[in-house]
Amino acid sequence: MSRAEPGAVLEARGAALGYAPGVPALQELELEVRPGERVAVLGPNGGGKTTLFRGLLGELRPLSGELLVHARLAVVPQTERSRLDFPVSARDVALMGAVGRLPWWRRPGGAEREAAEAALARVGLAERIHDTFGDLSGGQRQRVLVARALVQDAPLMLLDEPFTGLDAASAERLERLLVELAGEGRALLIATHDVDQARGWDRVLCLNGRQVAYGTPAETLVRPVLEATYGGDIVDVDCPEHGHERAIMPAHHHHHH
């Protein structure tokens, strides 16, 4: 792990990303992410979250500026992207995290299987290693994909809306796991629509075709920034647990909460 590494795992210096020359889909990226930070990536659909992730994966080269990834990177995709009819068990999926480190002619062996089982145990699925992936609940599938990223043992993890579709218990469990992973010195970029949840994390990156803001939750989760991020399309929601404060939510997403 990269706990001792003082530098940033991810840097953007005036980066612009896009799918055609001269047509940036996301620009003015200027940020640094350090080990152990949980970074919420907020923005409307089409705001540039997917574009940013593709840039970090190296699938898109910056049109201008610099986007530097200094650490190995693992992705936790949305579970809807994987095929539920595919004949794989939870352990098979976790094992996929090991394949990138092996030469093409080698199959994962005992050491890799142990790593996969340990990762599944960490996400609370020790009893489910032989279950067919498609038979698991949405929350369990999400945790299997987190286990796969753990097997990759990457210092930087991208999570694509990991809380979407989870029930309260699964969400709480995943939230605790993310705290642990950050505690180990991993940097986590978490795409989310849940502004309230992002308040508990270390940094917030607001995207809407460009970088609207990057900073602590206190600096970024304020009305002007959120209006610029979601285009004024936000609503106030009474939130008794915050006392007199009112949480601000993107209008078309607050039902997720």
Place this chain on the structure above:
Amino acid sequence: MLASVLSWLTDPWADALSRRALLEVVLLGLAGGALGVWVLFYELAYPAESLAHALLPGLVLAALVGFPLLLGGAAGLLVAALAVALAGRIEGLGRDTAVAVVVTGLFGLGVLLALSPDTPAGLQGLLFGDVLGVSDTDLALAGGLVLLLLVALRALHTRLLVVGFERAGAAALGVRAGAVDAALLVLLALTILVAVQGLGNLLVVAVLIGPSSAARLLTRRIGPLLVVSAAVAVLAGVAGIYASYHAQTAAGASIALALVAAYGLAALVRPLVRSV
């Protein structure tokens, strides 16, 4: 009674032609059954059928000039692949249509060549296979194919799973989807090339599709799927030879029907074994 059952079972093995045929279908069943599982999950049934049909002109030309069928088939496959790639670039035609145009064109050309007055008889063998006429070379090739597939499918196993499971995420896991696709297509082309000698141009796809579809009804684990599919293919192939031996039916067609019948049988017993 027992003696007659035994002789019913052993007679085909005493006959030299049938014994070779049995060996050939066992080998092709192992290869086609295992590879067929990946053909199924990579949705390659249509490309597989297209390749098998499109290599006919190559086979016919090889038969005409007395070249080994294997070489002719290989050349036919290359021409077919190039033609499909070119036709696929035609604006507004669409991939599936382009494949259909090329395949029917090449298949028609093959039949035209085969039915010309100067051609020695033998079109039937190329179309429907001649599993009772397999040579030692055919058997050695089939054996080599089984070995190659065993090694390759084992080595590529996890990568095949990664790309099939989540193509878009393969790169993030360090797997190049294009390379895995290419490897699978090469294995498929080789299997068709070898199997087409025994099972024929029209029926070879049955060994790739029937057993794997049947196995898919019975289990949802990749390991058991590969084993069940190969076993079903071997059993159906052997059953086809027995039918052909005892009822004097055409061998290739009997095998193809047995392979498809295995799917029907699997559908019937599915409620009993679905928990596997």
